[in-house]
Amino acid sequence: MWDDNEEDFLMLSGIQHFNFCRRQWALIHIEQQWEENVRTVEGAHLHRKADQPMLREKRGDKLIVRALPVQSRRLGISGICDVVEFVRDSSGVPLAGEEGLYVPYPVEYKRGKPKRNDSDRSQLVAQLMCLEEMLMCELKVGYLYYDEIKHRVEVPVSEADKAKVKQSLEEMRHYYERNHTPRAKTGPHCQSCSLNVVCLPEMLERKSVSSFIESRLSE
């Protein structure tokens, strides 16, 4: 429980970084490093539409809300959902100022296409958990919209998914409190990482500096 200290909340979006690479998350969220590259600029562009908090649309049974701030005191995270669609449904919950009952579906916008790893998914699951807590309901489905394929993918969310997110958040908390930047597991994903030039992943696998110095001095 992180109840009273919103200052110490972790950023919800960090969970995606963390599941992509722990070190990438630490470089951004602990060391506050950020390098723009083509991908991050594309990402920002993609979010321009989603990121309009004043836009609120009603389409038939749907109420579409953009850039909705969410948090979970239980998990100690806060962030912003790109889009949340509230769909009128008798199994839903009442919303202030609206008639009827609604079920919320978070929609997270991503560049590229569906990924093999779980990083995008984990962010959506965390959003879902925030909505559950704030609206006192239970949710089972969210959506990831991919720019490249231009449509959304339905993501069913199980209890196991939620447990995994909790586990990640515990680990993140652990690093965060020690201000510790873990070492990276290097791999092909390093090529697409926007922090490659700060992280220097190859450096982590190189021989020690001491032996580098000794070998130079004995020339």
Next chain:
Amino acid sequence: MKKLLNTLFVTMPDTYLSLDGENIVIKRDDEIAGRYPLHNLEGVCTFGYAGVSPALMGKCAENNIGLTFMTRNGRFLARVVGEDKGNVVLRKEQYRISDDERRSAIFARNMILGKVYNSKWVVERALRDHALRIDTERMKQVSASLSETMKLIRGVEQLDILRGLEGSAAVQYNSVFDQLILQQKEQFFFHGRNKRPPLDNVNALLSFTYSLLAKDVTAALESVGLDAYVGFLHRDRPGRASLALDMMEELRSVYADRMVLYLINKKVVNDSGFVKKENGSVIMDDDTRKAVLKAWHERKQEKIMHPYLNEKIAWGLVPYAQALLLARHIRGDLDEYPPFFWK
């Protein structure tokens, strides 16, 4: 490694720099003297005194373009810095090290090791390339003594001792620096370092290139989140970029001294470009300063193999690479700070 973009040097004194959309516009007497897109620029360095518009300053800060003000003589005046990266964890550790003289010495000794190593190889290179023109006996002595000094530096844990060793290595290196000047010897000679003001052509060139290097190193340190003003070997002094001076030590000979030798030996500069003032101080004229900046900028674009990273990078990114490695060591990723060993 990140990409090295261009630096725009503005040397005309009466120019005003302003912003127009995504471009920097250079005005002189209300006439437009130049216009460049900002996205190609890594830095803007102005030696003029008419100024820069606040809008341009804001744009540079926002886009991480280093905007630096220098005096006509190339002395650093000020830099526009944007929002701090706020990497307090890194900085606090830097301050803890700086407060602890023993830890400072251990950090500083690798930088000094780099300095002595690099000056040794400047000497060795002269021995290899110009054996017929120089006093090889003397040069070999100096090279050997620099090697001896390096062995001693490796184990130092006290700043005073480190300073002593650095000083004696500098005396050795300076004692043969004049021999590295192979052209225009009548007008370009080195009989020791003087800087406030420089009293001969060579010292004027050294001062100018050192201040360019200091500007690059300061910007590199701050871009990785370090505080350029809190040093290890150089202790705190108001307004002094001590950490930049520390890190400069290893780059002076390979980056700046060799540039000065190149300018003289290839006759890029000549005596008529230097003005001797009544009090003996020497300043460069505009054309000479321009020639130095041009050569400096060209050198920065040349690719080299970084000795530790084993990666091809532009010379101009060497300060950035070293700053990054220093930050990574302070954060505990590396067992030591790897100096830039160049030969």
